[in-house]
Amino acid sequence: MTFTTTVETLPTMGRYNLRCKRENTVALSKSLGFDLPSSIGEAARSGTQSALKLGPDEWLLTCPMEERATIRQSLTDVYPEAVHSLTDISSREISIRVSGDQAEELLSTSCPRNLAKLSTGCGVRTIFDSVQVVLMREGDRQFRLDVWRSFAPHVLGLLAVACAEFESGL
Amino acid sequence: MSKFSALTLLKGALTGYKNVEPQWPDAELKSEYDVIIVGAGGHGLGAAYYLAKEHGITNVAVIDKGWLGGGNTGRNTTIIRSNYLYDESARLYDHAVDLWDGLSQELNYNVMFSQRGVMMLAHNVHDVQSFKRHIHANRLNGVDNVWLTPEQAKEKCPPLNISPTARYPVMGAAFQQRAGTARHDAVAWGYARAAAARGVDIIQNCPVLSIERGPNGAVAGLQTPRGFVKAKKIAVSAAGGTSVVMDTAGVRLPLESYPLQALVSEPVKPIFPQVVMSNTVHAYISQSDKGELVIGSGTDQYVSYSQRGGLPLIEHTIASICEVFPIFRRMRMLRKWGGVVDVTPDRSPILGKTPVQGLYLNCGWGTGGFKATPGSAHVFAHTIAKDEPHPINAPFTLSRFETGRLIDEAAAAAVAH
Amino acid sequence: MLLIDCPYCKEKLPELEFEYAGQAHIARPEHPAEQSDAEWRDYLFIRSNVRGDHAEQWRHTHGCGRYFNAVRNTVSDKFIATYEIGQPRPTVTKEGEERDEQLES
Amino acid sequence: MNNWRVDGKGRINRDKRVRFTFDGVSFEGFEGDTVASALLANGVHLMGRSFKYHRPRGPVTAGSEEPNALIGTSRGGSGRFEPNTRATVQEIYEGLTTVSQNKWPSLNFDVGAVNDKLHKLFAAGFYYKTFMWPKSFWDKVYEPVIRASAGLGVSPAEPDADTYASRYLHTDLLIVGAGPSGLAAALTAARSGVDVVLVDEHRELGGSLLSEAPTAIDGKSAESWLAETVAELNAYPNLRVMTRATAIGYYHENMVGVAEKLTDHLAEPPATAPRERMWRIRAQEVILAQGALERPLVFDGNDRPGVMMASAAQTYLNRFGVKVGNAAVVVTSHDSAWYAAFDLADAGVNIAAIVDVRASVSEHLQAEARKRDISIKLEHTVTTVLGKKRVSRVKLGKVSEDGNVSGIGTVSCDTLLMCGGWTPSLHLFSHTKGSLHWDAENEVFLPGEKTERCHIAGGGRGLWSQQAAFDDGVHAAQQALASRGQSAPALSIDVDGDRTGSGIIMEELPSNDDKFARRAFVDFQNDVTAKDIRLAVREGMLSIEHVKRFTTNGMATDQGKMSNMNGLKIAADELGRPAPKVGLTTFRPPYTPTSFGTFAGYHKDALFEVTRKTNIDSWAEENGAVFEPVSLWRRARYFPKTGEGMHGAVARECRQTRASVGMFDASTLGKIEVVGPDAAEFLNRMYTNPWSKLAPGRCRYGLLLGEDGFIRDDGVIGRISNDRFHVTTTTGGAARVLTMMEHFLQTEWSDLDVWLTSTTEQWSTIALNGPNARKILEPFMEGADLSAEAFPHMALRECTVGGFEARLFRVSFTGELGFEVNVPSEHGRALWEILYEEGKKHDMCVYGTETMHVLRAEKGYIIVGQDTDGTVTPVDAGLSWAIGKKKPDFVGKRSLKRPDMLLPTRKQLVGLLTEDPNVVLEEGAQIVEAGDTAIPAKMLGHVTSSYWSETLGRSIAMALLEGGFERNGTSIDIPMPEKTHRATVTGTVFYDPDGERINM
Ligand SMILES: Cc1cc2nc3c(=O)[nH]c(=O)nc-3n(C[C@H](O)[C@H](O)[C@H](O)COP(=O)(O)OP(=O)(O)OC[C@H]3O[C@@H](n4cnc5c(N)ncnc54)[C@H](O)[C@@H]3O)c2cc1C
């Protein structure tokens, strides 16, 4: 099989870490305009915005950079009734997209999770080599990794070596 | 017991070894002893030997649940050094090095104590500061330990990678020449043979099930599958099983038992002489007299008695060794194994009396007690015989965890072994 | 490499995502100032270190981030149960202690 | 080519000739040959020398269990030499060079062989009993000699030129071994649709099918059945086949490590191909179909080149088309060697005799032998082997009922084939701590209780025929599927012409020669003889573990594959105990020796470990910074101008900062966003300081202890709003602090409404320090007032700087007027460059960590981890002021009341001024009472920080000193090897003690 899988770094996107207790998710969902997903690993989307549930009280909200203020405003408004933590982490991370026929296998060079179990549209926090990443399956053959900025070169370096390995055909 | 020498060896060879005798008899468990030592590792067997030799106490049994020397004594990477920071530790470990030197002759058993030197690599400014602190403290304590520049380190140990562009460049090293290694099994066997020759009973395959206390609270004896044995004094030296045994005497300990793994490569001709340790990249290495590279690192992350350990740590350890010694990437791992080490909160041993009359404790050596074997055994025997600690082990009390008087070598430097 | 069932993620996941965090069910004393030195030592340092079923904490660090409790056999390394922080230790029937590999018959 | 190849036999590619060298001599073989098969095809048997006695040795097996034929290999070029490679495994390729080992000057004439003459001296454990006198000889004479004579090959001398890889793989079923049982299991499972991975260490699937003379399977020749099966298997999308892939270890929860060799058989590997890959396979179910290993017989001279396992000879014949000799004697205690004899006889080898120690052997075998004119010697034994570098004759003896042996003369031969029965391969099963049970009838250990979800099939369960192996493989697959709640259709594979057999197990072949004079080897490589094992027992080594360690039996590179069972039998015999009571030593990973590179995988050089860099790091690199590693980060240490060393650069950076302004990349500082209504309460509980009253827009120094009362971390904490704090930590402490906070929050204080988010990498942090700091910032503040009144020391605000959203702190770690600007990370460098341009107007410098250290030390600010070490309390560090006096509790508070924490003699942090202002003390130097010169010394403490202070024109230092506060103003000594320095104890603030500059 010729190797056509690609690794690219994506432009900055808006990212918030959202935390709250379960009883407040309803209020927060209402102000966001869409339901926060309720199982870890699940994502919900509305237009250009999405929320991925990473932990029992934790979501990763993403949006275009310019929509950050809207999200922030709507959640600030609801804070008195539904306390929560909203923290901008847009710049904390860099997104890497891996796409192509062997995307899954390429990631399995350093990711101990069983990636076959990660369905399209879902995402989890996991580990890639020694680096914590948020890994989302964007499509059958497409993944996105959100990596803390200073760890990204290591992840990209490993992926580059792995690509060369795949290209060798062995 | 006949003496080992080149001559007896020759005689044996010529007579077809007709005269060989057991190095230690397979003793029957008696019903009562003056002292019972739980655990036939180097420390326990050594204590029995010194009890007999220095204190004339020979009605002694050393009881082990398995084969003697089969605990950590039989599975450690054999690094011996005494360049510890604190006075208390330096005194204890240096006492051991003094005894190591001459132990073969004393025991009439070649324990192959080899003062090939231990080199500890510094990879960042913090390491440099910390190692220099050790060096100066050691010098003022009369313990040899000197600073080497990267070039000096390379001169002593040619395969070392001192490239300044390495991920962890070598910024220098602390070097103790009197430090080195010894043949682990021979230490247990040598002490066993010498202790048995002085009348000590060595009982193998006999797990100590519980320590029993009399009405006055003092020890009365212990329970084994072979029955109850009375004892005036009981000394526990049961690394990897200390908490379990002591619990039966009602003494709860500040210990946690972790798997510690080690591995060897296939044997090759001598390639470097020293022991080289790098705490920052997490690995250490030496080459045994048989030629294999002996490699170890830190404990696995979770408590366990399984002597198993996982693959990730091994992978990391080997990657680390290959960073420091890139020429070894094409060497092969022959075998890996695990031990169970009892770790104290301050990474220093507990060596002395306990709240129970007649019960003595030697434990908590964690990842680094082989080096202490003769010294620790020697002062432990003193403590048992006199019912009071030797000045050298006096600071290593159990009560320090209550007062806060810790001997925190780890906090001071994060250096293992 | 162990596989650990995270009670929050409800999935068995590789050990590499987790960190061991010591014995479980050691509550921080309500009023530390009133503790004797010996009681405080017990809280700080004394551990059961059992050979057998051990209640311990783990954190799904590279996952949901939660600390949770587990009962694991320290001889076989097998997990017997994992449960959320705050829940009592479950009563589990012992799977039978593993044989001690150093024992010789 | 030569007369050792047999036409029409073997699976080598006769169309492709391959040249390689051995000890400098060029040889030819075929594609598909191993070094051993190719050398044997050239009539070469002598391939190595043993460890201790340097006895000449040839290959005894045809597989990875080979103890003798170990060679050095290389494909040429630097960094590609490898020692101790099994010639029986290494495939040949054009250009391969190989060398023999452990000999001098040559394999043929090896001086070390004198050891063999002295063998009586070198009995097991001899070195424990001698080399002790004179004591001084140990270091200089004995040990160097012992060392030099140990070891097998030589270590590589150059860094490895190749790369290595790794992969995780998850599957429903992993099958280890592709012999008949593994193949049958794979077929069964693959047809049922589950995910299957099938691995085998050989280059081809087939296992023993490749070696045995053809049977008919399902009506086809075994060869075509195998070809069809392999094709079928390769066609399943749900099945992955891996060859040259060895399962090396069976770890927790059905994780099996598989080391796959990728290029060591290729003449020209693709440029970017890794040499080997470590697969970490996590399987729901595992089938171990590893087969069985043939056991050698133990008799005098059983190690001579030309003495070989019968099955190995069969393999060389059937798989490689090589006959290992012209005239062979077969000695056996098992039927299987008879079949080997028949195969060889049919290929034209003269089988001089089959010597079987048993009294009766099936009529069928005897008839087959007679058909081939083979002389049958039942109840006979081989008593010795003659010939040094190659078998020339063997002495036979007749065994009488009482075990007495009477010699019947010698037989000439060039080959002696032996078979002592078969040992089921249970290595991987043993890694799982699965128990073994003793099958008394067949005298083998078989799998007992399991601890993992695994199934053993075929030879591993002591099954000896192809039919049984096929059936068992099907059965194992069905069981594996059943435990997943699935079923698999039955599959029947019918074997015609199957060979079954049985045998007995001998500890040593009977002989009348003195037991202690025989050279009957048990562990070939380590030169352990039966005598050594018997002696060890007599010396009191009653445990098999002691026997192993005393004799080194089983510790060679085959890890006892050849020797364990024979060692056990002999020890049991000597002990007078049954074998199961003696027990086996533990099998440990790896199954076969595995390169370090394979374990290390991608972790090499730059990828060995993460190197974290800030957004500004690239600027520093372009501007000539010298870096230092700090935890995972690399940080700019100083910025030398042309001709400057570190000290010059640091002195200048200090001068410029104090005189005007300096700029510093502080981005690596840890940052944690603490948010929620209970944020202040949470910080109250964590930190020593009080937080409730800190107003939004203000910040405060925070001190964090461990529960043991010792300092763990510190940093400035700013209150952004009522419910939101911006916490900073030390660079190295960031992860630790967040973990500690989460631990307390989640496990102790889950009642608090507060959440923590790491923001270390959200922000780039630029610190501006110096009297002109304000001037640098002001132009970019869009009118925001930075005056001391509007924005005093320890104030913070959210604003924009240079158009970037920012959090601006007025803080100082230098004692000068200071600001720290936090902007989103990706803008760090852009802002840095803007400010750098502005700085040019004000003689601004950029400085690194070294200058930062000096400047803070001049002010007596501590660095956690340098001035404290995990044994220092806030009081010790002179930070009592940071403890909220009214707080009922905080982490670590109780510990501060423990008796030892209250002693006045604790080590306390002080300043030191040397008598000679030009002496810069060494960090780590120890302190004693003035005038004390004793050794061992009474040490009072040590120097924690020490610098040349350009500002003060003299050296300064900080130290942890016993009773230090009380000693203020007194003298102490710092004894160094070359000279003792005297110093005066002072406070820790050396510069601007009133703190005026900070408020400018
Ligand atoms: C992989 C590894 C590497 C190491 N490397 C080094 C090193 O390089 N340098 C160094 O100095 N130290 C090292 N150590 C530590 C060192 O091995 C130990 O500290 C030391 O050997 C302890 O000796 P011991 O005699 O106290 O205990 P052990 O040798 O462990 O003996 C304790 C004995 O107690 C027995 N026992 C336990 N429970 C019972 C019971 N209930 N009844 C009867 N008997 C019982 C055990 O069977 C055992 O034989 C290492 C340890 C390991 C595991």
Ligand SMILES: NC(=O)c1ccc[n+]([C@@H]2O[C@H](COP(=O)([O-])OP(=O)(O)OC[C@H]3O[C@@H](n4cnc5c(N)ncnc54)[C@H](O)[C@@H]3O)[C@@H](O)[C@H]2O)c1
């Ligand atoms: N003639 C006899 O009396 C006799 C005796 C014993 C065995 N046998 C034959 O042995 C066969 C038994 O079949 P089987 O399938 O059980 O065994 P097998 O020996 O045919 O196959 C086992 C395969 O597993 C591989 N293997 C072993 N360990 C491995 C590891 N760790 N990693 C990767 N691969 C590994 C081996 O190299 C081999 O290819 C039968 O065909 C039987 O006839 C015959």
Ligand SMILES: Cc1cc2nc3c(=O)[nH]c(=O)nc-3n(C[C@H](O)[C@H](O)[C@H](O)COP(=O)(O)O)c2cc1C
């Ligand atoms: C210093 C040292 C060197 C060793 N060298 C070898 C060796 O050359 N070959 C070998 O097979 N095992 C070697 N071992 C490992 C032992 O075989 C064994 O694994 C170890 O003692 C633990 O015992 P266990 O594996 O039986 O549990 C060595 C062990 C030590 C401590």
Ligand SMILES: [Zn+2]
């Ligand atoms: Zn989880």
